[in-house]
Amino acid sequence: MYKILHKEVLSDVNKLMVVDAPEVARKAQAGQFIILRIDEHGERIPLTVADYDREAGTITIIFQEVGKTTMQLGTLEPGDDLATFVGPLGHPSEIEDYGTVVCVGGGVGIAPIYPIARSLHEAGNNVISIIGARNQSLLFWEDKMRAVSDDLIVCTDDGSYGRKALVTEPLKELLEGERDIDRVWAIGPAIMMKFVSLTTQPYQVPTIVSLNTIMIDGTGMCGGCRVLLEDGAQFVCVDGPEFDGHKVDWDNLLARQQFYREEERIAVEHWEEHCRLNAALEEGA
Amino acid sequence: MATLTQRERLRIPRQEMPSQDPQVRIGNFNEVALGFTLELAQKEAERCLQCAIPHCIEGCPVGVLIPQFIRALREGDMHGAVEAMKVNNSLPAICGRVCPQEVQCEQSCVLAKKGQPVAIGRLERFVGDYELARRTCPLERNPATGKRVAIVGAGPAGLTCVVDVAHEGHEVVIFESLHTPGGVLVYGIPEFRLPKQTVVQSEIDYAVECLGIQIRTDHVIGRIATLNELLEEFDAVFLGTGAGLPSFLRIPGINYNGVMSANEFLTRVNLMKGYLFPEYDTPVKVGKKVAVIGAGNVAMDAARSSLRLQTLQAQKSGGEPGEVHIVYRRSRAEVPARAEEVHHAEEEGVIFDFLTNPVEILGDEKGNVVGMRCIRMELGEPDASGRRRPIPIEGSEFEMEVDTVIMALGTSPNPLVFVDAAGLERSKHGTVVADRQTGRTTMARVWAGGDVVTGAATVVSAMGAGKRAAADINAYLRGEINPWAE
Numbered sequence: 067m068y069k070i071l072h073k074e075v076l077s078d079v080n081k082l083m084v085v086d087a088p089e090v091a092r093k094a095q096a097g098q099f100i101i102l103r104i105d106e107h108g109e110r111i112p113l114t115v116a117d118y119d120r121e122a123g124t125i126t127i128i129f130q131e132v133g134k135t136t137m138q139l140g141t142l143e144p145g146d147d148l149a150t151f152v153g154p155l156g157h158p159s160e161i162e163d164y165g166t167v168v169c170v171g172g173g174v175g176i177a178p179i180y181p182i183a184r185s186l187h188e189a190g191n192n193v194i195s196i197i198g199a200r201n202q203s204l205l206f207w208e209d210k211m212r213a214v215s216d217d218l219i220v221c222t223d224d225g226s227y228g229r230k231a232l233v234t235e236p237l238k239e240l241l242e243g244e245r246d247i248d249r250v251w252a253i254g255p256a257i258m259m260k261f262v263s264l265t266t267q268p269y270q271v272p273t274i275v276s277l278n279t280i281m282i283d284g285t286g287m288c289g290g291c292r293v294l295l296e297d298g299a300q301f302v303c304v305d306g307p308e309f310d311g312h313k314v315d316w317d318n319l320l321a322r323q324q325f326y327r328e329e330e331r332i333a334v335e336h337w338e339e340h341c342r343l344n345a346a347l348e349e350g351a
Numbered sequence: 352m353a354t355l356t357q358r359e360r361l362r363i364p365r366q367e368m369p370s371q372d373p374q375v376r377i378g379n380f381n382e383v384a385l386g387f388t389l390e391l392a393q394k395e396a397e398r399c400l401q402c403a404i405p406h407c408i409e410g411c412p413v414g415v416l417i418p419q420f421i422r423a424l425r426e427g428d429m430h431g432a433v434e435a436m437k438v439n440n441s442l443p444a445i446c447g448r449v450c451p452q453e454v455q456c457e458q459s460c461v462l463a464k465k466g467q468p469v470a471i472g473r474l475e476r477f478v479g480d481y482e483l484a485r486r487t488c489p490l491e492r493n494p495a496t497g498k499r500v501a502i503v504g505a506g507p508a509g510l511t512c513v514v515d516v517a518h519e520g521h522e523v524v525i526f527e528s529l530h531t532p533g534g535v536l537v538y539g540i541p542e543f544r545l546p547k548q549t550v551v552q553s554e555i556d557y558a559v560e561c562l563g564i565q566i567r568t569d570h571v572i573g574r575i576a577t578l579n580e581l582l583e584e585f586d587a588v589f590l591g592t593g594a595g596l597p598s599f600l601r602i603p604g605i606n607y608n609g610v611m612s613a614n615e616f617l618t619r620v621n622l623m624k625g626y627l628f629p630e631y632d633t634p635v636k637v638g639k640k641v642a643v644i645g646a647g648n649v650a651m652d653a654a655r656s657s658l659r660l661q662t663l664q665a666q667k668s669g670g671e672p673g674e675v676h677i678v679y680r681r682s683r684a685e686v687p688a689r690a691e692e693v694h695h696a697e698e699e700g701v702i703f704d705f706l707t708n709p710v711e712i713l714g715d716e717k718g719n720v721v722g723m724r725c726i727r728m729e730l731g732e733p734d735a736s737g738r739r740r741p742i743p744i745e746g747s748e749f750e751m752e753v754d755t756v757i758m759a760l761g762t763s764p765n766p767l768v769f770v771d772a773a774g775l776e777r778s779k780h781g782t783v784v785a786d787r788q789t790g791r792t793t794m795a796r797v798w799a800g801g802d803v804v805t806g807a808a809t810v811v812s813a814m815g816a817g818k819r820a821a822a823d824i825n826a827y828l829r830g831e832i833n834p835w836a837e
């Protein structure tokens with residue numbers, strides 16, 4: 067069992083948790099992920115290591131409530147236990163001094179891009195960060211991002227905060243501008259990573275994306291996480307999660323994310339039913 | 352019972368094991384074969400001739416004392432039967448259910464020549480279940496030695512090794528990457544062949560309880576700790592990490608929605624209990640027309656699980672169940688699955704398409720599987736495996752309508768554990784090079800056994816390897832041998 071030590075509500079749908087997992091914390095690095103399962107009936111879901119503290123023996127995760135498991139996770143409180151918390155999985159990000167890098171974080175992707183931006187900054191890069199979300203209420207960690215970036219651009223789709231733009235717009239301006247961009251890192255919804263990759267492609271700037279396929283074991287055993295690259299299929303959990311965005315077959319990735327859509331809907335319904343029942347029982351008591 | 356003459360024994364027919372009716376069982380995941388009653392077991396036991404030179408034992412990879420346990424069973428001495436069994440097999444309730452007996456012990460039984468070997472597997476299961484229910488044979492532990500042993504992987508190899516190493520008095524820790532120990536026994540072989548709670552988990556709990564074994568689940572060796580790090584902390588390490596890496600056919604279309612490895616499918620069904628969705632959170636879905644590629648045990652399990660999911664879906668929605676095909680490039684004679692599984696699959700209505708090989712998977716514009724282009728095959732000369740080589744028949748291509756494709760094409764060792772394991776030699780197939788008698792690898796203080804050494808094989812052969820390695824580890828820790836000394 068892995069205890070939740072701390073919880074923060076970052077925005078309407080994004081929550082942060084600090085989990086007691088000393089052995090995972092001892093080894094975790096930026097770019098890696100964990101897989102958790104809430105209880106005996108739970109699904110295994112992957113979440114990026116948003117931060118780690120080797121001394122305290124903790125891992126920080128940040129998640130967006132999109133379905134049954136993340137919604138249920140959001141109801142847990144410090145003191146509650148998770149049945150499974152396995153990691154660190156996947157390869158760490160390859161941090162070097164590349165020169166000038168642009169770090170793009172979309173939505174909940176701001177969480178995993180943060181430790182990467184920090185490491186890139188520490189490694190001597192000139193870090194320009196772009197963070198974006200649908201609206202202001204979904205943004206978080208602007209201060210933290212600013213602290214590890216030489217420049218920070220904030221945008222929202224609806225203009226409720228910062229610049230009214232998709233993250234690809236300021237990115238394109240940077241690519242066309244004076245400064246040479248040596249590398250781009252993008253983490254966010256698959257559709258955003260697709261368009262970031264399409265944006266950088268004509269400029270041939272290497273673009274690293276962190277893919278979020280559906281996973282089960284996270285150890286190369288099921289093949290459910292496979293992604294089509296130019297040169298064949300690879301397993302995101304063991305060969306990634308970071309890949310060259312220009313080589314990814316995005317349409318296949320997007321289609322595969324939809325495969326269990328109907329079941330995901332049923333799972334949420336079943337969960338809400340369960341919550342209603344519990345609430346009714348409590349009222350009755 | 353009065354002692355029978357050999358002639359009378361020969362006249363007793365092989366006893367059938369009661370099983371669920373095929374039409375009923377495809378609507379549930381409960382065990383298919385229900386097991387012998389004491390009466391049936393003793394009747395079957397009467398068939399054994401108690402041969403002076405029992406060839407049956409030679410056919411068993413772990414050398415179960417077959418005539419001894421059968422004799423005790425028929426004399427009504429169940430305690431004696433269990434004791435005789437446990438000399439060489441600590442998991443009879445599992446082996447009795449899953450061993451390919453027809454090519455092992457039962458093939459070597461003298462009565463096999465006349466067509467009807469003693470049903471050794473069914474008797475073994477009976478004895479194993481008796482012990483599971485009553486626990487008459489406690490596992491014991493010698494005084495603590497102060498030595499520590501790490502076992503990587505909680506499959507049959509690791510679980511067998513641990514019992515003998517812990518018995519010796521060593522402190523043992525099992526590291527398992529999944530959240531439940533058992534290896535293929537929990538994530539691969541379905542509930543309807545091997546009950547998880549009452550058989551597998553019960554055996555594991557018992558060993559943990561009697562022997563003070565620690566099992567650390569959620570520990571992926573190679574990530575949370577490496578082999579070299581384990582060697583700093585432990586006196587010996589046994590690798591029983593199996594062969595869990597799935598292969599996909601190298602044909603176009605494998606990434607369409609609805610194409611998956613048997614490992615993914617079976618893991619969803621078994622480990623994650625997907626057949627109980629939405630009571631359990633992990634979904635699993637099959638369409639109306641499923642093609643399972645391959646014809647080993649894995650393929651049979653995938654096909655029969657698909658059939659059950661289809662039936663359950665149809666019962667819920669009131670629709671028609673659907674079809675499940677086994678698509679195999681060789682012929683019936685080469686089918687590698689256990690005979691009983693093939694028989695059960697046929698009874699349940701799985702359709703076999705022999706001498707057929709997929710060349711492309713077809714999808715629609717949404718990325719879903721809609722069909723499979725296949726080619727017919729014929730058998731040529733025997734290949735390296737001794738089986739006749741399938742050759743495509745030119746111009747025989749055809750399309751098959753399917754909406755789910757499950758690839759059950761064999762697996763290889765997962766390389767994660769080999770991170771930071773310099774000096775550990777592996778074959779070109781990725782398997783660990785280890786001595787088959789002792790399990791010693793080329794890396795000092797590291798032993799290995801089971802599928803990680805042989806490639807995908809059987810439960811009982813993995814158990815045998817675990818047991819032999821345990822004996823060697825114990826001898827090493829007693830200071831009797833030092834295989835890696837220069």
Ligand SMILES: Cc1cc2nc3c(=O)[nH]c(=O)nc-3n(C[C@H](O)[C@H](O)[C@H](O)COP(=O)(O)OP(=O)(O)OC[C@H]3O[C@@H](n4cnc5c(N)ncnc54)[C@H](O)[C@@H]3O)c2cc1C
Nearest residue numbers: 111112113114128129130132133134135136278279323330
């Ligand atoms: C390596 C990796 C790292 C990840 N890191 C984070 C993270 O740090 N924070 C975070 O909030 N999410 C992260 N994700 C995504 C996260 O795993 C999913 O959001 C989660 O599994 C959804 O589970 P659910 O039961 O709540 O929703 P579901 O009911 O399973 O899904 C609801 C919706 O989310 C989509 N979805 C399902 N699984 C995924 C997935 N794996 N990735 C993207 N969309 C998905 C579905 O298509 C559906 O629209 C990561 C995914 C991967 C593979």
Ligand SMILES: Cc1cc2nc3c(=O)[nH]c(=O)nc-3n(C[C@H](O)[C@H](O)[C@H](O)COP(=O)(O)OP(=O)(O)OC[C@H]3O[C@@H](n4cnc5c(N)ncnc54)[C@H](O)[C@@H]3O)c2cc1C
Nearest residue numbers: 504506507508528534535539572593801802808809810813
């Ligand atoms: C679907 C299916 C059906 C089968 N049916 C039969 C049958 O009817 N009869 C029969 O005899 N055989 C059958 N087999 C084969 C049999 O199950 C295997 O030969 C046997 O389980 C091998 O045992 P093992 O202990 O070597 O490995 P496994 O059972 O594979 O166990 C290995 C364990 O190691 C763990 N592991 C792997 N890597 C790591 C790591 N890096 N760190 C920590 N842990 C790790 C795995 O999670 C797993 O739990 C079947 C196999 C499958 C897949």
Ligand code: SF4
Nearest residue numbers: 411415446450455456
């Ligand atoms: S362990 Fe398997 S092969 Fe050996 S006697 Fe038992 S059923 Fe037969």
Ligand code: SF4
Nearest residue numbers: 399400402407460461
């Ligand atoms: S060979 Fe057959 S008949 Fe002879 S002892 Fe073994 S099981 Fe009995």
Ligand code: FES
Nearest residue numbers: 284286288289303
């Ligand atoms: S999640 Fe199973 S292979 Fe990647």
